[in-house]
Structure formats: structure tokens, C-alpha cells
Amino acid sequence: MSVATAPAPAPPRAPAAPPPPPSAARSLAVMVRWGLRPLRRAPLVWGGGVGALCALMAAMWPSIEDSMADLMQSYPESLRTAFGIEELTTVEAYVDAEMLSLVIPFVLGFFAIRSVERAVVGAEDRGHLDVLLALPLRRAVLLVGAWLAAGAALAGVLAVAWALTWLVGTAAGTGISAVTMAAGFAGVWPLAMCFAGLAALVSGLAHRPAVVTGVAFGTLAAMYTVDLVGRLSEPVEPLRWASAFHWYGSAVHDGIDPLHVLLLSGAGLAMVLVGALLFERRDVR
């Protein structure tokens, strides 16, 4: 006959000094890793998608190269100036005009904004922050970690897009420059991170994901418009300095300007820090 016995009760816990909360640096490293988990396929999906489009543009270049000069002449000069397409004589300039001046900043700006929004307000909306913020974790670390994770994922997306463009461009015999294209793609990073910072700032105030994405992406579109109109209209021109796209410029034509990179990334980081202060003070729903 067997006798069922209850498990022995656990011994009373000896009074001990409370465990110190983890350091901010350690928490930040964990949160960046945590933030990267849902983004681990992004380089393949977003980088692959954007890269395929850029690669298509590069692959088309040999077939349209000869007619490009005539096509450019048919455009009004102001339009050529506005879109920075005065001289489309190289494959790099063509990819820049077709993709890097509008499509990629918009698409990857949206990616960076959504990455931050999903990790903060999106997680709040899904009820995940009730678990996460009941841990010894500063809200500021969560926000900065989300921004850094978005930055790391964005770097991966840009690297894949650049690699695809260069590989296909080279295979198509365009003589595409790896260095020039790398500068072009790298220039998108600070621009997108500036708007990711804006998303973090709005996350410090708003509870709804749609509000965060809407405000940040709306600002991106508005800034693009101000920069574009400022090139065409003298009265609007002085406002261009307030547009991130003015500082984005064209790394393919002018190379990377470290000051502009610093300005855009610094603005992004500053907005993250302000957002962190606001996030610390608000309710989590």
C-alpha cells in the first residue's frame, strides 16, 4: 500500500537584505534585446522589400540611361530643382532621385516610428506593460531601449537594402558605386531616427498607438512638404531649416555631412529623453 505524502513545506525565508535593482546599463541592454525580438525579421522583410525596389531601379538604368537627359530637359527647371534631379547622369543619382529622396525616407521613417510605437504605446494598448513595468525597470529605459532597438533594426534594414541594390546594380553592369550608395542609404538612418524620437516623445503623452503613429508620420509628411515647397517658393524658403528633410539633403550628391547626422540623431535622442520624462509622469492604462 502506498501512502501519499504532502510535499514538505518550504522553510521560512531568512530575513535578507533586499536585492538591489539592476543597473540602468544592464536594464538597457536587456530592453534593446527585448525590443529587437519582434524586429528580427525586419531586415529580411523591410530591407528585402525596399532593396528589391532599389535594385529594380538600378537594374533598369542601362536601358533608360540614354533617354534620361532628354527626359530631364522636358521637365520644368523649378521641378528639377525641387526634386534634386538636375543631373541624372549616373545610376547612383537615379536611385537617389527615384528612391532615396522620397520613398525610402517615408517607408523607413514609418518603420522606425512604428517600431517605437509598438514597443511602448502598442505594448500598453495590448496590456503588456502591466507585466513589464511591474518589474524593476525604469520607464525611461523602456523608451530609450525601444528607440535603440529601432535604430539597430533600421541599420539592418538599410544594410540589406544597400546590399541588394549594389549586387543587382553590379550584376546589371551599371558600374554602381558601393561607397556612394552606402552613403545614400546611411543618410536615411538619422532622418528616420529623428522621427522615431518624435514617436517616443508623443508616447510620453498619448495612450493610443494611432495617435503616436499619426502625429509622428504626419510631421514627417509635413516636413517633407515644407522642404519641397521651400525649394520652389521664396516666402516658404526660410522655413526649410525647421524641416528634418532640409538637413537630410542628399548624401549621394554631397556625401555624408557629420554635422547633419549629429543634428538629426541628436534631435531624435533629445526627443526620446523628453518623452522619457513625460512617460515617467503619466499613467499607464
Added chain:
Amino acid sequence: MAPVVETERLTKRYRRGRGIEALTLRVERGEVFGFLGPNGAGKTTTIRTLLGLLRPTSGTARLFGLDARRDGLAVRARTGNLPGEFAFAPRMSGRAPALAERLQADLDRPIGELSRGNREKVGIIQALFHAPDLLVLDEPTSGLDPIMQREFLALVGEERARGTTVFLSSHDLDEVQRVCDRVGMVREGRLIAVEEVARMRERAHHEVRVRFAVPVHPEEVAAVPGVEGLRVEGDGLAFRAVGDLDPVVKALARHPVCDLEITHPTLEELFLRHYRPAEEGR
């Protein structure tokens, strides 16, 4: 030694709707404190304010003698939390073999693929695995089957034996009755009563059913001090005996008794007595 949980006129008002109002309570070390109330009474608001997720409108909340918000990091390092609706990154899985085995939780599968009950088990594990000094549990057994509910309540008992303080919000009166030392009742954002479970039951009325061998006039029993709500049930009488039972027993003993049943009310009955007047007054 400072109480593990201490609130002083803690108030949280929302722009739309009620939160909690001037809530003052203390939970001592090693105590299992049941926090009872119907849906929308303010239980979750209290817990989320204690955990620093909500800013109090006024008043203070202190855990381990520290301010719940200002010293939030130190407080949360010693606290395990199971939210009412446990939701977490759906692709996450985890490791905690001993607890997982005991609760029969599958930690290899992503959380998003688990049933509500199994997600709840993961929630319990994440609240317990770092051996916290304070466990805050918001309706912890709502998704568990009866066997797992029993296992969970056994776990709570073991945690108490280790000196862990437990703050358990629930509207399952049976589980509160089984594990809690004291219970606080919250209604419409206000704490209306805090009592030891044992004392509450002692102080409570008794349900009495009696059958006599000879006919006894009901009014004779109704006139006994402490007898309330007398009703005739078949050939017997049933009533509530409030306060000291001795005069009631002596009064009944004047007649030949065939059958006598004296029972304690459940916590549910006590709970309903607290709430019924307000509900009836509406």
C-alpha cells in the same frame, strides 16, 4: 518594522469614472490580505496605484516603507505581480522548470498559442519565480480549473509560510476564505470594512434550523433576543441568530427538540450582507 503595504487616504480619480477614494489600509509582513469587491469597485485601480502604474490624485502609497512611485525600482525588485488580465508578448516562451512542472504549464510554447488558463499559469510563474517578498495577485484564479485553483492556493499557503506577504484581489469569496488572514472590502472606490477572516466569521450570525417534537408557537421563538428573520419551514423553524448563541439554545431547550442544525454563514453571505443595503437603496 514598517508594514509591507501602507496607504494613507490614497485617492485616484479618472477624468471619466470613479477610481478609489481616500483608501487607508495596512498589510503586515507575512500576511495574506484579501481585497474583495465587485467588478468596478476599485480593486485593480488600487493595485495599479500600488505598483506605480497609476499616479495617485492624492494620498500616499508605501510598500516596504518606501514610496510606491519615487522608490518604484526598489519596491518592484521585491514584488511579484500577476495582473488581472495576464497579457504578454505572444511570441515569448520561458523557463522555470520546478514551478512549471507543478502547475503543468507548457513554457516551450509561445504565450500567444496558449489557452487562457495556461497563460494564467505562465503569469503565476513570472510573479513567483524570483521569490518576491510581496506578491500582488489580481484575481489570480479566474482562468484556472478547480484542480489548478487548489494547487495555486496551496502555493500561496507555502509562500505565506516562507514569510511572503500576499495582497490578493478577488471576487471569489471561497478562495479568500481559504487562504486569507484578513480581508478588506471595497465598494464604489471606498474601503468599507477590514476584518480578520476568523473574527468576521466569529462575529457573524448563525443560521439555525430546528424541528420540535411538539408544536411550538413561532412567536415564542421570535421573541428570543438575537433571533431574526424567523420563518416556518415545513414542520420546523428557521432563523438567523445574531450575537450570543446561549439564550437561543436555552430557549429552544425548553421544548423537546427532534433536530437542530446550526451553521456558520459563508463569507459570501457575509459579503452580500455588506453590499445588499446599498444595492437595495438604489
